[in-house]
Amino acid sequence: xxxxxxxxxxxxxxxxxxxxxxxxxxxxxxxxxxxxxxxxxxxxxxxxxxxxxxxxxxxxxxxxxxxxxxxxxxxxxxxxxxxxxxxxxxxxxxxxxxxxxxxxxxxxxxxxxxxxxxxxxxxxxxxxxxxxxxxxxxxxxxxxxxxxxxxxxxxxxxxxxxxxxxxxxxxxxxxxxxxxxxxxxxxxxxxxxxxxxxxxxxxxxxxxxxxxxxxxxxxxxxxxxxxxxxxxxxxxxxxxxxxxxxxxxxxxxxxxxxxxxxxxxxxxxxxxxxxxxxxxxxxxxxxxxxxxxxxxxxxxxxxxxxxxxxxxxxxxxxxxxxxxxxxxxxxxxxxxxxxxxxxxxxxxxxxxxxxxxxxxxxxxxxxxxxxxxxxxxxxxxxxxxxxxxxxxxxxxxxxxxxxxxxxxxxxxxxxxxxxxxxxxxxxxxxxxxxxxxxxxxxxxxxxxxxxxxxxx
Numbered sequence: 001x002x003x004x005x006x007x008x009x010x011x012x013x014x015x016x017x018x019x020x021x022x023x024x025x026x027x028x029x030x031x032x033x034x035x036x037x038x039x040x041x042x043x044x045x046x047x048x049x050x051x052x053x054x055x056x057x058x059x060x061x062x063x064x065x066x067x068x069x070x071x072x073x074x075x076x077x078x079x080x081x082x083x084x085x086x087x088x089x090x091x092x093x094x095x096x097x098x099x100x101x102x103x104x105x106x107x108x109x110x111x112x113x114x115x116x117x118x119x120x121x122x123x124x125x126x127x128x129x130x131x132x133x134x135x136x137x138x139x140x141x142x143x144x145x146x147x148x149x150x151x152x153x154x155x156x157x158x159x160x161x162x163x164x165x166x167x168x169x170x171x172x173x174x175x176x177x178x179x180x181x182x183x184x185x186x187x188x189x190x191x192x193x194x195x196x197x198x199x200x201x202x203x204x205x206x207x208x209x210x211x212x213x214x215x216x217x218x219x220x221x222x223x224x225x226x227x228x229x230x231x232x233x234x235x236x237x238x239x240x241x242x243x244x245x246x247x248x249x250x251x252x253x254x255x256x257x258x259x260x261x262x263x264x265x266x267x268x269x270x271x272x273x274x275x276x277x278x279x280x281x282x283x284x285x286x287x288x289x290x291x292x293x294x295x296x297x298x299x300x301x302x303x304x305x306x307x308x309x310x311x312x313x314x315x316x317x318x319x320x321x322x323x324x325x326x327x328x329x330x331x332x333x334x335x336x337x338x339x340x341x342x343x344x345x346x347x348x349x350x351x352x353x354x355x356x357x358x359x360x361x362x363x364x365x366x367x368x369x370x371x372x373x374x375x376x377x378x379x380x381x382x383x384x385x386x387x388x389x390x391x392x393x394x395x396x397x398x399x400x401x402x403x404x405x406x407x408x409x410x411x412x413x414x415x416x417x418x419x420x421x422x423x424x425x426x427x428x429x430x431x432x433x434x435x436x437x438x439x440x441x442x443x444x445x446x447x448x449x450x451x452x453x454x455x456x
Contacts, residue, residue, distance in 0.1 A: 033064040036314045039078065040093040041301070042071040043256060044154070046334035053321050057314070065314070073255045074197050076395065082107070082306070089306050090315040096300045097199065097384040099150050100134055104386065108149045109307045115316040116151065118323035123342040126152045126300055129376055133225070133383045150302035151319050152340025154332070156274035157298050157374055157381065158200055159291040161259070163268040163284075166191075171269075175292030176208035178269055180242075181249040192250050193258035193270035198398040199384055203228045203297045204271050205239040205246075211294050214238065224295035225382035231390040236397050243401040253402065262287065273299075274371050279336030281371075289371055291380070298374070298381035302340070325349035333359055343367045 034057075050067050057065040068088075072078040075098040082092065083105065094102065102108045113119050127147040137144040160178060162171075166187050167178070174182040181188045195201055206227050209215045216234040219227065251267050252258075259276045261267040263284045272280075277289035303322070305315045321327060328339040329352045339346075346352045347367055356366055367373065374381070387394050 031064045035066050036090050037068045037088045038091045039070050039089050042073050046331050088310055090309040090311045092304050093301050097386045101386040103149055108304050110148050116320045118320050121323050121341045121345045150304045152300055152302045154337040155300040156338055158296055161270050161272035161277040161289050163286050164288045165286045166268040175211045175294050176204050180246045190251050191268045193254050195271045196253035196255050205242045207294050228382045229385045231387045240397045244404050275337030278371050295380045298376045326351040329355055338372050
């Protein structure tokens with residue numbers, strides 16, 4: 001019930017941002033108004049924490065703050081937007097491999113951690129893992145530490161969400177093969193979702209090939225870390241063939257809505273991020289989650305500041321505020337993911353514990369949940385790295401897979417027919433009606449903010 005109430009409140013808050021509705025916040029209208037431009041994943045923040053930060057900003061500076069919030073659904077969409085446009089952006093929240101690409105392209109500023117007073121709350125294991133993986137970034141003959149450019153926001157694993165009432169033991173033993181219905185469970189035909197994200201799908205396909213001993217020659221002994229970041233023509237061809245082979249078993253590709261379909265028993269299996277899986281399991285007790293024995297992906301999303309950010313001081317202030325335990329846990333609860341703060345810091349905060357208890361969480365169960373807090377230093381988990389020069393080839397492969405067998409042309413024929421018919425009718429009316437018409441152009445302030453639940 002509390003989640004429903006919170007969701008309704010969020011709808012009002014985001015509607016206010018969307019339509020420009022004034023929300024009374026006790027802030028004087030005559031005060032100077034600053035702005036902060038944030039580009040984040042869809043459904044990836046508690047909107048009330050944004051309002052609270054605006055209030056906090058006024059208390060600290062005496063100025064009003066307007067947070068302009070827009071969203072993306074995959075890292076690839078975000079990268080295209082950021083690298084090809086000059087839009088105003090103060091804060092982004094990409095995944096680690098996207099952060100790597102932005103750093104290599106000299107598009108991010110090194111964070112001034114002297115302004116981040118709550119940085120010590122971050123789980124140091126995340127920084128250790130990231131710096132161990134991204135130890136090859138050299139710019140102007142200088143070794144670069146990725147941890148100097150981002151502050152972890154959320155993290156988790158990539159695995160498989162499934163309905164335990166439908167899925168059998170032999171389906172689970174198939175590992176990623178369950179996404180190909182390798183155990184031939186008739187109930188799973190057309191009831192399987194895959195992520196509409198090249199990187200997440202690539203991980204699943206590569207590790208599936210490893211499970212069935214179908215990796216290209218010479219790659220059989222590579223680690224999970226090496227495999228999920230191996231991208232060459234031979235591997236791309238093998239992955240493409242596997243994904244095309246998989247299509248007859250799928251209900252579809254998705255980023256956000258698949259979890260809801262599985263919760264509603266309209267689908268039974270889906271490639272899933274752990275946060276979505278944990279939230280789904282709370283809503284449907286028949287659901288469970290696992291990372292196949294062959295291995296998987298551990299991912300990290302974090303706050304970064306573009307070099308051309310118009311308001312870097314406010315951006316630093318925002319990051320620091322969101323590293324407070326009571327703020328971090330509210331966002332974690334709201335979206336279902338694991339925040340980047342050290343769990344012992346969270347457990348040691350009386351306010352954080354009170355918030356968890358308010359939402360009827362058992363404190364020990366919350367922090368000991370293996371899906372929420374996996375052991376990230378295991379070799380079982382690999383971290384995605386930027387595909388570099390092969391990125392475009394990988395994206396093109398993914399587009400070919402999705403287009404294979406598509407009936408999109410039928411839609412175009414229908415749309416074209418309607419357009420022709422509509423044009424004919426319009427022409428007829430124009431001839432019959434010789435009265436002048438005025439065209440009114442309505443300008444609508446449309447801030448792209450959505451409010452559901454996370455989304456490669």
